[in-house]
Amino acid sequence: MTEPEAQTPIVDADQAGEPVVDSPLSPLLDTQRLIVCVGSGGVGKTTTAAALGIASAKRGRQTAVLTIDPARRLRDALGITTLDGEPHRVPLGRRGVKGSLDAMVLDTKRTFDELIQRYAPTSAAAERVLTNRIYASVSTVLAGSQEYMAMERLHALAGSGHYDLLVVDTPPTQHALDFLEAPERLTALLTSRAAAILQNPSLILAREGSRLAQAALSAVLRGLERFTGFEMLRDVAEFVGGLEEFSAGFQERAAAVAQFLREPATSFVLVTTAAPARVAETLAFHRELVRAGLPFAGFVVNRVLPPGLLGDPPFPDIERASDEDRDLGHKLVALQRRFAEMVHAERAEIDRLRAAAPGALVVEVPLATDEPSSLSRLITLSRALG
Amino acid sequence: MLDAALQRRLVFITGKGGVGRTAVALSLALAAVRAGKRTLVVEVNPLGRLGEYLGDRTLTPEPTEITPELAAATIAPTVILEDFLAGMLRIRALARRLLESNTFRVVTAAAPGLEDFLTLVRIAEWEDERVGFKRKRHRFDLVIVDAPATGHSVPLLSTPDTLLKMLPFGPLTSTARDLAMLLGDPKRAAVAIVTRAEEMAVNETLELATALMRIGVTLLPAIVNAVDPFRFTRPEGRRVAAEPPDLPPDWAPYLGVARFTLARQRAAERQIRRLTQALPEKPICLPTVAAGKLTLETLEPLADALAHPRASTSRRAS
Numbered sequence: 289m290t291e292p293e294a295q296t297p298i299v300d301a302d303q304a305g306e307p308v309v310d311s312p313l314s315p316l317l318d319t320q321r322l323i324v325c326v327g328s329g330g331v332g333k334t335t336t337a338a339a340l341g342i343a344s345a346k347r348g349r350q351t352a353v354l355t356i357d358p359a360r361r362l363r364d365a366l367g368i369t370t371l372d373g374e375p376h377r378v379p380l381g382r383r384g385v386k387g388s389l390d391a392m393v394l395d396t397k398r399t400f401d402e403l404i405q406r407y408a409p410t411s412a413a414a415e416r417v418l419t420n421r422i423y424a425s426v427s428t429v430l431a432g433s434q435e436y437m438a439m440e441r442l443h444a445l446a447g448s449g450h451y452d453l454l455v456v457d458t459p460p461t462q463h464a465l466d467f468l469e470a471p472e473r474l475t476a477l478l479t480s481r482a483a484a485i486l487q488n489p490s491l492i493l494a495r496e497g498s499r500l501a502q503a504a505l506s507a508v509l510r511g512l513e514r515f516t517g518f519e520m521l522r523d524v525a526e527f528v529g530g531l532e533e534f535s536a537g538f539q540e541r542a543a544a545v546a547q548f549l550r551e552p553a554t555s556f557v558l559v560t561t562a563a564p565a566r567v568a569e570t571l572a573f574h575r576e577l578v579r580a581g582l583p584f585a586g587f588v589v590n591r592v593l594p595p596g597l598l599g600d601p602p603f604p605d606i607e608r609a610s611d612e613d614r615d616l617g618h619k620l621v622a623l624q625r626r627f628a629e630m631v632h633a634e635r636a637e638i639d640r641l642r643a644a645a646p647g648a649l650v651v652e653v654p655l656a657t658d659e660p661s662s663l664s665r666l667i668t669l670s671r672a673l674g
Numbered sequence: 675m676l677d678a679a680l681q682r683r684l685v686f687i688t689g690k691g692g693v694g695r696t697a698v699a700l701s702l703a704l705a706a707v708r709a710g711k712r713t714l715v716v717e718v719n720p721l722g723r724l725g726e727y728l729g730d731r732t733l734t735p736e737p738t739e740i741t742p743e744l745a746a747a748t749i750a751p752t753v754i755l756e757d758f759l760a761g762m763l764r765i766r767a768l769a770r771r772l773l774e775s776n777t778f779r780v781v782t783a784a785a786p787g788l789e790d791f792l793t794l795v796r797i798a799e800w801e802d803e804r805v806g807f808k809r810k811r812h813r814f815d816l817v818i819v820d821a822p823a824t825g826h827s828v829p830l831l832s833t834p835d836t837l838l839k840m841l842p843f844g845p846l847t848s849t850a851r852d853l854a855m856l857l858g859d860p861k862r863a864a865v866a867i868v869t870r871a872e873e874m875a876v877n878e879t880l881e882l883a884t885a886l887m888r889i890g891v892t893l894l895p896a897i898v899n900a901v902d903p904f905r906f907t908r909p910e911g912r913r914v915a916a917e918p919p920d921l922p923p924d925w926a927p928y929l930g931v932a933r934f935t936l937a938r939q940r941a942a943e944r945q946i947r948r949l950t951q952a953l954p955e956k957p958i959c960l961p962t963v964a965a966g967k968l969t970l971e972t973l974e975p976l977a978d979a980l981a982h983p984r985a986s987t988s989r990r991a992s
Contacts, residue, residue, distance in 0.1 A: 329823075330692025360877060564965060597930035604924040613922060616910050620928040623904060627931045633965060657937035658873070 312649040313557075314674040316585055317344045317453065320555050321446060322548070325457045325588075326577070327559035328569045332590040334362055336559045336653075336673070337457035339666050341389045342378070343674035348386035349452040352445060356394050356438060356459045365663045366391040373398050373441070378663070390451075399437040402444075407537030439545045446548065555585035560641070562592055562634035571644050586649025587641050588673065594654045595631045599624075675866075675895050675958040676705050676981045679816070682864045684801045684856065685894065686819045688827040689868035690878045694899040696724050697968055698868045698960065699820035701976035707743045708977065711815040714800055718793055718821055718830075720750035727968045737800070740970075745814070749796055751789040758792050790833040791846075794853050801856065821865075824882050831857060831865070832889045858890045866894040869949070869957075871901055871942035880952050895955040897980075898946055903961040904935065911936050958983045 316323060317340065325337045334355050341353035352375060353366075363369075367376050373395030380389060401418060408414030417423055438456060445454055548554065556577055560570040570587065577584045603624070606617035642650055653672045658665065679685050679702060687699040696717065703715040714737055717724040725733040725748065728740055735753050737745035760766045803813040821827050829836075834854035837846065857863050865886055869879040879896055886893060906914060913920035914932045921929070949957045960979045963972050 328692070330690070360881075362874075594934070597934050599927035599930045601927065603927050604922070609922055616913065616921075617925070619906070619910070620925065620932055623935055624928055624931050626904070627935070655938075657934065657941050 311343075311672060311674045312651050313340070313343075313586065313588075314347070316555050316557075316649075317347050317349070317674045319553070321453060321551075321553040322442065322555070323453065323455045323585075324549070324554070324556045325455070325559050326556055326573055328566055328573075331559050331561050331566055332653075333457045333559045335666070335669070336557075336588050336590065337455045338362065338366060338391070339670040339673050340557075341391070341453075341455045342380065342667055342670035344453050344455070345378075345380055345387035345389040346385055346670065347674065350388050350450065351453045351455065352390045352392065352451045354392055354394060354438065354441060354445070354454065354456045356457060363393070365666055367663075368393055380667070387452075394438050394441060396437045399441045399444075403437075403440060403538075403541070407541070436542075439549070440541070443541075443545045443548050549582060552583065554583050556582050557585055557588055559588045559590060561590050562637045564633075564637055567637045567640055570641065574645055584645070584648065586651065587645070588651050588653060589638055589641070590653045591655040592638070592652040593627065593631050593634055595635070598628060598631065675897070675983060676702075676709065678894050679818075679864065679866070680706060680709055680711060682816070682862055682892075683812075683814075684797070684817045684819070684863040686821045686827070686831065686863070686865040686891075687868060688821040688824060688865060688882070689897075690870075690875050691823040693868050693870050693875055695823070695868050696722060696727065696820050697963070697973060697976065698866075698897055698899055699818050700724065700727055700970070701960070701973045702866075702980055703744060703816075703818050704970065704973060704977035705980045706816050706818070707741070708981065710743075712743050712745075712813070713816045713818060714745045714747065714814040715818045715820065716746070716797060716800070717748045718819060720748065720752070722748065722820065723968075724748065724820060727970070727973070729969065735796070747800075749793050751793070754792045754796060755789060790830045791837060791850070791853075793830065794833055794857075795849060798853055798856055801862070824878055827865075827882070828885045828889065831886070831891055835889065860892040864892040864894045866897055868897045868899050871898050871945040871959075873945060876945045876948050879949065883953060893954070896949055896953055896957040898949065898957050898959045900962045901942060901946075901959040902935075902939065904939075906932075906936055906939060911940070 323337075323340060325333050325340070327333045337353050337355060341351045344351040355362075355366075366378050368391050369376065373392055375390035375392045378389040378391050404417050405411075405414050408417070438458065442454055442456055445451060558570050558573055558577070560566045574584065603621075606614060606621055609617045638650065638652070642648070651673060653669060656665070656669075685702065687695050687702065689695050689698075699715055699717075703713045706713045715724065717733065724746060725731045728746055731738060731740075731746070733746055733748040735747060735749055735757070737747040739745050756766070756770060797817065797819060800814060800817050805811055805813045822830060834850045834857065837850040838854060867879050867882055867886075869875045883893060883896070914929070914936050919925075919929060946957060946959065958980065960976045963975060966972070
């Protein structure tokens with residue numbers, strides 16, 4: 289794990305089948321049905337989810353990884369050629385991989401479409417919503433709908449019986465739990481007497497029952513219509529009215545998803561780096577997860593400087609070196625000192641994580657000299673995770 | 675880079691999430707202030723950290739004076755919508771009530787681009803704001819926008835064009851046309867992409883640069899943030915990398931860190947070279963700042979590097 293990456297040859301994808309090494313996360317990969325990766329943007333969440341998926345496949349399980357918005361290289365590495373939400377088999381090589389890995393990207397709109405088709409009382413009712421002009425923008429723009437659809441898709445995948453383990457990375461959000469609140473937000477919308485209000489917009493300001501308020505409101509609504517340039521309000525009213533017919537089904541479904549996230553076979557993994565700002569955010573996420581009663585399992589700390597590189601004393605006296613060597617020698621000494629300080633600072637941050645969550649798993653993934661954007665690099669990375 | 679930015683009146687700073695857009699925007703503002711420009715730095719993110727970097731200030735949609743030459747503001751979509759509605763309603767309490775309504779949230783979600791449009795209108799007002807005798811003097815010489823991350827930057831900057839296509843006639847058309855002219859005017863407005871010397875960040879930068887050029891905004895040189903200031907020269911690199919190493923034999927304990935650092939340096943140089951080759955102008959490299967809280971003081975080295983870029987490491991890659 290701590291070999292100097294400069295000398296490590298890139299492994300061939302076929303090597304995925306080599307002996308499986310245990311990591312602290314291995315038991316999760318063997319027993320759980322859902323692993324949710326949560327963390328701030330830019331910490332390697334999607335990469336971690338993909339590497340966990342590979343590790344699980346190597347351990348013999350039928351695995352699917354659902355990612356929200358992977359960078360193109362990662363998509364290429366996973367063999368995801370289209371963003372249609374369909375599973376794509378990841379070519380993990382021929383020798384000795386007992387399980388399998390499918391990768392897929394969330395297609396928010398399509399998942400929403402399917403949900404509507406499933407819960408519409410009649411196909412005509414479904415059609416009314418699906419062909420509504422504002423449906424397309426609402427289904428993708430409405431706050432939290434992407435997160436909610438990720439959970440919805442997971443629930444459907446879990447029910448499909450095709451997979452032993454699902455791994456998902458959550459969208460980059462400021463609040464870890466946005467995706468949990470999304471179903472509530474959506475159902476709140478549906479139960480907000482929205483259709484009635486839109487048929488008689490003055491109900492929004494029912495408490496300001498004055499004539500002035502009503503007049504003012506109509507002015508706003510007219511202004512908004514001017515902005516959008518079409519009979520938007522009628523479309524919104526139709527849309528929300530159409531959705532209301534499904535409200536009971538939605539709520540039932542949202543409750544089932546919330547339950548699924550709290551099952552013993554579900555684990556939340558917080559992905560972070562050892563940078564102080566990221567660790568502070570991660571600790572805030574951790575408090576949120578605990579408060580929400582979600583099954584938190586541990587931390588994956590990405591891009592940790594390999595302490596093993598520090599070398600063993602005695603460190604030679606550079607001053608005795610020849611003149612031509614001395615400049616380089618001083619540089620090496622300064623570099624060594626700086627590296628040791630950085631390692632020390634990272635250790636302190638990782639200790640903060642351990643102290644905040646006693647008993648939590650902590651897996652460190654060493655910083656590599658190149659980025660884990662190819663499949664072979666992902667496979668190398670997966671060794672650190674399970 | 676700095677000169678190119680200072681010739682404009684409006685500079686957008688964008689880039690992949692987590693690359694340090696806010697730090698770079700603020701460093702550019704610092705450098706502009708040093709060059710004698712009255713500068714406004716604006717953050718388009720209600721949860722951004724600009725206020726934190728400015729000494730834990732709470733920023734508002736009205737520019738706060740940080741120093742006589744530097745002001746800062748934040749634009750939150752809900753606040754700007756509220757202002758918009760209050761302007762129409764003349765009663766702020768009603769605007770607030772309306773915004774609290776779930777139904778109204780659907781309505782605004784269904785009007786995509788409304789928030790972006792209002793954001794640009796606000797920025798353009800600052801760009802054009804005049805003060806003093808006969809209102810002859812611009813309030814700000816330079817407005818720097820800490821813009822949203824890649825995914826949202828292109829929709830934001832193409833809002834005026836999108837709107838003009840959607841609504842060729844109407845009450846908003848002349849505003850949209852003015853905005854489109856401002857954003858497309860190479861003398862007034864430009865965009866700088868912040869990135870890191872990492873493969874995925876560079877990929878995203880190249881895609882973003884193509885998309886921005888397509889919508890017709892002027893690109894400033896890309897800014898590569900957090901480049902390790904430590905560098906092996908090429909001969910040093912060869913000595914460290916040689917097998918066996920071309921070093922006194924008792925220096926072996928230093929080898930692990932040295933080779934690891936060299937490999938990271940070379941990987942970073944490869945990425946900087948990709949930017950140099952693919953973009954019209956050479957990127958500017960900014961050094962890593964000391965760990966810990968970012969403040970105006972800790973950002974000084976970045977402002978220095980923007981004002982006096984070292985001969986970039988990109989050409990000397992090994």
